[in-house]
Amino acid sequence: xxxAIIGIGLHRFGRSxxxxxxxxxxxxxRAALADAGLSWADMQFAYGGSQDGGNADALVNELGLxxxxxxxxxxxxxxxxxxxxxxxxxxxxxEYDVGVVVGFDKHPRGAFNPQPKEWGLxxxxxxxxxxxxxxxxxLKTQRYMYDHGITEDALIRVSEKAxxxxxxxxxxxxxxALSYEExxxxxxxxxxxxxxxxxxxxxxxxxxIICNADKAHQYCSNPLFLKAAAVRTRHYGSxxxxxxxQAMEVADAPTVTASKAAFEQAGIGPEDVDVMQLQDTDSGTxxxxxxxxxxxxxxxxxxxxxxxxxxxxxxxxxxxDGGCLANGEPVGASGLRQVYEVCVQLxxxxxxxxxxxxxxxxxxHVYGAPGISGxxxxxx
Amino acid sequence: xxxxxxxxxxxFTWPAAKPQLLGSRCNQCAEATFPAQPDxxxxxxxxxxxxELGDRGILWTxxxxxxxxxxxYRSDETPETFRPYGVGYVEMPxxxxxxxxxxxxxxxxxxxxxxxxxxIIPFRTDENGDQKMTFSFxxxxxx
Numbered sequence: 001x002x003x004a005i006i007g008i009g010l011h012r013f014g015r016s017x018x019x020x021x022x023x024x025x026x027x028x029x030r031a032a033l034a035d036a037g038l039s040w041a042d043m044q045f046a047y048g049g050s051q052d053g054g055n056a057d058a059l060v061n062e063l064g065l066x067x068x069x070x071x072x073x074x075x076x077x078x079x080x081x082x083x084x085x086x087x088x089x090x091x092x093x094x095e096y097d098v099g100v101v102v103g104f105d106k107h108p109r110g111a112f113n114p115q116p117k118e119w120g121l122x123x124x125x126x127x128x129x130x131x132x133x134x135x136x137x138x139l140k141t142q143r144y145m146y147d148h149g150i151t152e153d154a155l156i157r158v159s160e161k162a163x164x165x166x167x168x169x170x171x172x173x174x175x176x177a178l179s180y181e182e183x184x185x186x187x188x189x190x191x192x193x194x195x196x197x198x199x200x201x202x203x204x205x206x207x208x209i210i211c212n213a214d215k216a217h218q219y220c221s222n223p224l225f226l227k228a229a230a231v232r233t234r235h236y237g238s239x240x241x242x243x244x245x246q247a248m249e250v251a252d253a254p255t256v257t258a259s260k261a262a263f264e265q266a267g268i269g270p271e272d273v274d275v276m277q278l279q280d281t282d283s284g285t286x287x288x289x290x291x292x293x294x295x296x297x298x299x300x301x302x303x304x305x306x307x308x309x310x311x312x313x314x315x316x317x318x319x320x321d322g323g324c325l326a327n328g329e330p331v332g333a334s335g336l337r338q339v340y341e342v343c344v345q346l347x348x349x350x351x352x353x354x355x356x357x358x359x360x361x362x363x364x365h366v367y368g369a370p371g372i373s374g375x376x377x378x379x380x
Numbered sequence: 381x382x383x384x385x386x387x388x389x390x391x392f393t394w395p396a397a398k399p400q401l402l403g404s405r406c407n408q409c410a411e412a413t414f415p416a417q418p419d420x421x422x423x424x425x426x427x428x429x430x431x432e433l434g435d436r437g438i439l440w441t442x443x444x445x446x447x448x449x450x451x452x453y454r455s456d457e458t459p460e461t462f463r464p465y466g467v468g469y470v471e472m473p474x475x476x477x478x479x480x481x482x483x484x485x486x487x488x489x490x491x492x493x494x495x496x497x498x499x500i501i502p503f504r505t506d507e508n509g510d511q512k513m514t515f516s517f518x519x520x521x522x523x
Contacts, residue, residue, distance in 0.1 A: 142492070
């Protein structure tokens with residue numbers, strides 16, 4: 001049985017000072033329902049997640065107490081990928097025909113401050129200043145650059161592309177393009193990553209209406225198909241966030257295994273993908289995720305970025321809406337924002353940021369602590 | 381002179397003439413981990429032994445923490461007195477890479493592959509006036 005996406009909704013990312021995180025989630029659900037031409041009462045199930053916005057199932061207070069099955073999902077920054085995977089399985093199993101996946105958040109300003117106990121670690125690890133996601137991504141990027149001959153030029157070009165795409169995206173938080181020099185001269189935050197190479201925690205909501213593909217045409221004329229949804233955790237030896245030590249032998253990241261599983265489910269390969277979203281909490285991780293997801297060899301990114309291959313008109317259009325760098329990262333919503341954008345592109349509704357030549361296959365990848373990856377493949 | 385106490389028991393041998401980092405090694409698959417834990421993350425065995433991981437190693441990767449972290453970071457510093465610090469993973473002879481603070485705090489002092497040595501240093505003063513000691517690494521001196 002195939003799974004279809006028949007409605008997509010977004011509550012603008014950035015700051016919505018007059019709205020709670022929950023209200024931004026409800027706003028996204030209403031937009032997705034309107035897009036599908038359905039009502040909340042039609043929803044048979046829901047999966048939702050939020051880090052700081054409250055329990056997702058409390059959304060029924062805003063949307064209506066209809067008695068549906070509503071399950072909360074929490075998997076760090078990979079929450080969106082995990083929620084969508086749960087919905088995918090619910091349809092695949094034949095138990096339900098139509099439901100909603102929603103994510104939302106509203107984070108305080110500044111970097112995240114995870115607590116050691118919640119990640120199975122002792123207090124000293126946080127107390128002595130080792131428990132920062134920014135630090136980890138810098139450490140991983142530093143080693144990756146050393147191993148694969150990537151230079152700062154590549155890091156700058158990822159950010160330059162992200163903010164250019166953001167400037168073409170009406171729903172993006174950061175809509176101002178930044179020059180190569182502005183990025184290159186921005187303050188060093190954690191070597192080798194500078195201020196304009198990091199995304200920021202933000203606010204927003206995203207929702208998708210998912211249904212049994214056999215019934216999709218009852219609801220809409222332009223369904224898209226969720227061909228694969230895979231979530232994987234880390235293997236022993238993969239270099240992951242919040243790790244006081246690492247094994248000597250480095251194993252493949254969970255992204256590699258999730259990506260392979262998703263391609264296998266869909267029966268296609270990386271060469272078949274026309275438009276993609278790769279988790280870019282910073283410019284270093286986008287570079288590493290290009291290779292971990294199978295879109296290039298390790299080290300090849302330097303040349304691809306120099307050629308502009310990852311831009312909207314390139315052969316590997318990555319993060320066409322500006323990704324996390326230009327949209328910020330409301331953790332619960334971010335993975336679903338990726339799927340939303342890929343659906344916009346496949347529908348041909350991208351406007352100024354539309355990928356040319358009618359893309360048919362889209363790909364999304366989200367990564368979260370302490371080493372979780374979720375990959376989705378969506379087709380026309 | 382204030383009392384000195386380790387920030388957490390079991391991370392390193394101290395006080396000692398030559399303090400060593402402590403970890404655990406699996407009796408089944410021989411993989412080492414830091415800090416010591418009763419189960420093995422590699423093979424799932426529940427038989428591990430506490431071992432010394434060494435006091436010297438090679439820098440595997442590094443960064444500089446330039447802004448003062450929010451809680452749970454807890455030092456004696458204020459935003460005004462905060463000094464950037466280095467963070468890295470050091471490859472230990474005991475067969476594991478350990479995440480650690482680095483004494484060096486500018487990029488020109490750090491290079492992947494450089495030899496490092498363990499230092500046990502005061503980190504902060506607790507509510508009883510005791511100095512909490514933690515582990516850190518600096519460029520190795522001599523052979």
